[in-house]
Amino acid sequence: MSSTSSDAPEELRPPITETTFVATASGEDDPPAPIKGVRRLLGWIIPANFAIFVIWGAVPGILLPHQIELLYPDPKQKVATFAIIATVGALCALVAQPIAGQISDRTRSKYGRRAPWILVGAIAGGLALTGLAFANSFVGILIAWCLVQVGYNIAQGPLSAVLPDRVPVSRRGTFAALSGIGLMAGALGGQVVGSLLFNSMVAGYIFFAVFALIVLALFVVFNPDHPSTNFAREPFRFSDFISTFWVNPIRHPDFFWAFTGRLLLYTGYFGVTGYQLYILSDYLGVKEPNTVIPLLGIIGLVGTIVATIISGPLSDKVGRRKPFVFGSSVVMGVALALPWLWPNFTSWLIMTAIIGFGFGMFQAVDTALMSQVLPSAKNFAKDLGVVNIAATLPQTFAPGIAGAIVLAFGYAALFPIGIVLSILGAICVWFIKATK
Template structure:
């Protein structure tokens, strides 16, 4: 538990600054397309990790070593081939630890657009990962699949196909139409509606349908949400910090959702995950509409 907590912390040390690259370097009119590429990277990586991880089902030590080496190589290649611009000539403000801590509070009254975008992402991620984070146990204990390790790679590929189709279409279309909110709203709604299928019909076939539809919805969300977030940031001087705060809305649910889902399963059974996931996803969709700064 201690080692895995350190892994999560250190991954987010890297992920926070990575999110600042888009508003730092990409013009507003192209951010939907760029968000498509980052969305493919995020979800493609997550699903590829799931597929590869299933291959190490009976050899966890080898699996951890493989991913440890892979991460070091990937980050090193990124740093070498995508260097930062020099900041030597930029003005340097005096550092104050108190001021540093204050920057992590973003006033929701002063910056309501940022608050609603953050809330929408937090709700959708919590609903989505509360269900998908328990996929292994849903397959074995709820749907009666005898050898889940043999079907998880297939499910990952199905989800990846839905994500790729959605991201390739949604990001460029969002740029062309100049609209972000409708795509985020529809993606949250699609993920919520997809959860109806295994809730109503608890079979492996229904889970396959859920994986495909939710993958499409989540891909649409990943393609546009990052672009929307970059347009509601409180200050152009603190992209990295503000997007680091935004990143909490993505990483916190992935960390806490399994624990919350475990309590739900104990209290209501696996079937109880789906209505709660649906409610959170729909609330995430509704949270987008009050945003005024983005169409």
């Protein structure tokens, strides 16, 4: 281990404990031995991620645009309104996750640093989702959606920190692959379930709220966190709070390149897929888009699962991450070219399968890569919150930017921009030195 070892012979070094690991380790280091419960975590991370991301797939992708469409039937007005609500809501997520991560890193309790906040986030998000179900005005929807974003990001940040906290480096590709299966199965499965509940929004919102709470509570019960009462208490400084949103790119260049690569690729992806409902109806001429979304979700899910199962364990076996990330971005760029050059529903079907494979490959390996460029175990959840800004920031600005592009140039302009961003994201990964 790089940060916790010294020049002394190994037999003379003091044992690495959970306390010294948190005080001195970085993302390149294994958790201290004995590492227990990893196999159980490998199983539970799938439903835990699924429970959160099924909401991100169903609500902003299906139910929320439909809810807005019912209030504003005019095509231009619905696009503009959705862009505003999605942008403001995701901005709340951008702020919430690293702050929640910093609070989690500093939590000292017999239940550990992560478990209490996973439960708090699940409860808060569920209450907000229930409120969204009954919102019937622009202001009501905006406030409720912002609270949903804050609540579930409070849970998501500490949940993502389980990887560097408790999983050895040699198994992170496998863990990230399973995490990616849960993530993408949730995101794509959410589209399927959301479309089935297209005309029953209240029931849909309440169902997702209850489902997430039950699954995340079970995750906490069956994967108890390490007590953190013996960890050194970090004094609160306002400068530390401000630095929540910042990791020095000069001191930590690998972190910067990994962050930037994810930011660009996610922006290209969500800039197009975030408007799927409207693209299907207004660009490809599908009369009832909600009826075909279950098929699209299943097709994308198959591609994602196949890519994830192959990519994560294979990256562990060959000891390389970057080639998989680069390959995924090329695959996604090719997929986005299809509906741009061939604008019909058939091309969208083919694109869905290919981009699902590419994004699954990316998600499986990029999570492991990210965990290895984290600067310090003291701040795993905070730094992962900053990392996840690279995922939430595109959801913050992509709807607004994409909406402006659509209003100015039409839906076709989204695709070449997505292709360029995907390729640029891959180029950034090659500058990372900490991993191959």
